[in-house]
Amino acid sequence: MQIETPPSEKPYEKPEGERRGLLLVNTGDGKGKSTAAFGLALRAHGRGKAVKIYQFMKVPTARFGEHRMFEQLGIPIEGLGDGFSWKSQDLERSAQLAREGWQKARAAILSSEFFLVVLDEITYPLIYGWLPLEEVLATLRERPREVHVVLTGRRCPPELIEIADTVTEMTLVKHAFQAGIPAQRGIED
Numbered sequence: 241m242q243i244e245t246p247p248s249e250k251p252y253e254k255p256e257g258e259r260r261g262l263l264l265v266n267t268g269d270g271k272g273k274s275t276a277a278f279g280l281a282l283r284a285h286g287r288g289k290a291v292k293i294y295q296f297m298k299v300p301t302a303r304f305g306e307h308r309m310f311e312q313l314g315i316p317i318e319g320l321g322d323g324f325s326w327k328s329q330d331l332e333r334s335a336q337l338a339r340e341g342w343q344k345a346r347a348a349i350l351s352s353e354f355f356l357v358v359l360d361e362i363t364y365p366l367i368y369g370w371l372p373l374e375e376v377l378a379t380l381r382e383r384p385r386e387v388h389v390v391l392t393g394r395r396c397p398p399e400l401i402e403i404a405d406t407v408t409e410m411t412l413v414k415h416a417f418q419a420g421i422p423a424q425r426g427i428e429d
Contacts (some may be wrong), residue, residue: 246289255354257384261387262405263380267363267396270410271428277358277390278289278306284388285315291353293317296338297361320344321365338365342376353382363393366400373397 246251264280266273281291293310295302298319310317320341328334342365365371377399379380380389391400401407417423 253271260385261383261389263403264390265396265401265404265407266390266392266410267394267401267418268301268406268411269394269409270412271341271390272410273358273394274306275406277360277392278310278408280390281310281315281356281358282313284356285313290353290357291315291358292348292354293360294341294348294362295319295321296365297321299323303420305426306429318344328352335365335370338368338370342371346375348378349383349387349389350380352387354387356388356390358386359389359391362395363400366392366393366397367395371411373384373399377403378402 264277266276278293281293284291293315295317298304299322300319307317318341321337322328333412337341343361344358348354352372362371362376366373366376380400380403383389391404396407423429
């Protein structure tokens, strides 16, 4: 490790542009995409802002740690799918659930009811061809000016990255699973 001298001057100029809703993307093969989006949801909720979270790959009855906590806090979170594709018994049903879920998410984005809408794991139904990319792009471009949207998932389509305001790529450096350590509740659920 190299020791650094802390900066003594602000390392950037304050932007002068207009505040507006942002389009944020968390992608990559590393951990933390959903966790970062949930952190933004907590931050917005803590400021009294309306938040809605849609999870495209989780079942509506999911009771993971985030569901339990968001329920306690009064942050609506909705599973729209039937699990990851390798767990699905019927991929056409999975595709139909994704399409129906997208209509709910689209309506929430366009309603101006929410300050922040999280589209967790939306990249999967997009790259599987279950959702029409052009419709998603059009909705994001046409959303009300004040609405922030966060999209998560691996292999984000370049077209989404192009229109996003902020893109963060989580890079896998090392993962416990590679050392034979299974997923653990409270860390990876």
